[in-house]
Amino acid sequence: MTGFPLPPGSIIGILGGGQLGRMSALAAARLGYACHVYAPEADSPGMQVAAHRTVAAYEDRDALARFAGSVAVVTFEFENVPAAALEALAGLVPCRPGLAALATCQDRVAEKAFLGRIGVPVATWRAVETEADLAAAVAELGLPAVLKTTRLGYDGRGQAVLRSMDDLAPAFARLAPRPLVLEAFVPFAAEISAIAARGADGAVATFDPAENRHAHHILDLSFAPARVPEAVAAAARAHVAAVAEGLDLIGLVALEMFLLPDGRLLGNEIAPRPHNSGHWTMDACAASQFEQHVRAVVGLPLALPERHHDAVMRNLIGPEGMAAWPRLAATPGVVGHLYGKASARPGRKMGHATRLLPRGALATMEDAAALGPL
Numbered sequence: 001m002t003g004f005p006l007p008p009g010s011i012i013g014i015l016g017g018g019q020l021g022r023m024s025a026l027a028a029a030r031l032g033y034a035c036h037v038y039a040p041e042a043d044s045p046g047m048q049v050a051a052h053r054t055v056a057a058y059e060d061r062d063a064l065a066r067f068a069g070s071v072a073v074v075t076f077e078f079e080n081v082p083a084a085a086l087e088a089l090a091g092l093v094p095c096r097p098g099l100a101a102l103a104t105c106q107d108r109v110a111e112k113a114f115l116g117r118i119g120v121p122v123a124t125w126r127a128v129e130t131e132a133d134l135a136a137a138v139a140e141l142g143l144p145a146v147l148k149t150t151r152l153g154y155d156g157r158g159q160a161v162l163r164s165m166d167d168l169a170p171a172f173a174r175l176a177p178r179p180l181v182l183e184a185f186v187p188f189a190a191e192i193s194a195i196a197a198r199g200a201d202g203a204v205a206t207f208d209p210a211e212n213r214h215a216h217h218i219l220d221l222s223f224a225p226a227r228v229p230e231a232v233a234a235a236a237r238a239h240v241a242a243v244a245e246g247l248d249l250i251g252l253v254a255l256e257m258f259l260l261p262d263g264r265l266l267g268n269e270i271a272p273r274p275h276n277s278g279h280w281t282m283d284a285c286a287a288s289q290f291e292q293h294v295r296a297v298v299g300l301p302l303a304l305p306e307r308h309h310d311a312v313m314r315n316l317i318g319p320e321g322m323a324a325w326p327r328l329a330a331t332p333g334v335v336g337h338l339y340g341k342a343s344a345r346p347g348r349k350m351g352h353a354t355r356l357l358p359r360g361a362l363a364t365m366e367d368a369a370a371l372g373p374l
């Protein structure tokens with residue numbers, strides 16, 4: 001087995017073929033590494049830029065073993081990779097992040113319990129298995145509240161907002177029999193996220209927190225830095241650093257948070273991988289989230305996460321996003337990225353565009369001015 005840091009030319013295995021793997025593989029190539037992408041779908045965004053590819057199911061033990069034999073380290077680009085696949089690989093090759101971090105982030109109950117243990121506040125929550133549990137939880141937490149599946153939820157899937165008692169039975173019928181969690185509804189002033197990289201040496205580097213806006217439950221815009229008081233930004237960085245340390249993670253982790261009107265932060269979701277709200281780092285920082293991810297995984301020291309521009313990132317989603325592409329690609333001061341997806345289905349993340357602004361400019365800008373051509 002090769003020692004860390006891995007020498008240039010080593011092969012990094014990536015589970016998952018999406019755009020996060022694609023952008024990680026591009027960052028790896030820049031540092032002299034090759035990537036082997038393992039995913040069930042051929043011609044996925046990651047596969048298109050990978051030096052080596054395995055198209056196989058995550059349950060295919062033989063393919064996983066061959067994959068492990070061909071790479072020096074394994075990482076993943078989405079957290080719904082079956083834990084059993086990472087478990088099978090973990091005995092054969094170093095996996096960064098490891099199984100424990102993945103398992104914590106795959107289950108909302110484990111995630112919230114973990115955040116509570118490390119001192120990151122979260123919305124009040126109750127685990128729900130039966131309709132009686134739900135009624136009891138609603139009696140305690142009140143309405144409105146948000147009912148979520150504990151596993152495999154993303155972009156607003158697998159959740160329902162409960163506003164009146166009449167909403168309970170239909171929401172339960174739709175989401176059960178999967179294990180559920182009820183959360184108090186958070187009347188947030190803003191949603192922000194912070195990203196930390198943690199190296200093999202235990203060093204942690206955090207990016208400036210970003211302020212996120214969603215449309216139809218999908219991230220639409222990220223403003224970086226978040227327009228929040230310095231103390232809030234510092235608390236957000238401290239929370240995500242605590243998450244990276246608490247998970248004993250080697251790699252990258254994003255923490256989504258709610259900012260309350262009184263300035264307090266509540267942790268919502270952890271993603272132990274590059275995150276959509278960190279795409280602005282590709283163009284506004286000397287080293288992007290993807291470079292930090294690669295550096296951590298291969299055992300290189302982390303780079304400085306400093307931001308040299310302010311940035312506004314817009315996701316290019318579905319046919320509307322692709323329709324905006326020619327204009328945005330031709331606009332000076334906007335940097336465009338496409339993910340190589342053939343069909344622009346509604347709701348599909350096709351790419352993103354980042355508007356760069358002079359450092360410090362965003363703080364005093366109204367939204368319309370900040371967006372400019374985006």
Ligand code: AMP
Pocket residue numbers: 123146153154155156157183184185186187188191214217256268269
């Ligand atoms: P999640 O899948 O947990 O990231 O939730 C998706 C989105 O739903 C969040 O980004 C929020 O906009 C909204 N949301 C989730 N949980 C809550 C909550 N407890 N209170 C208010 N809004 C929420």
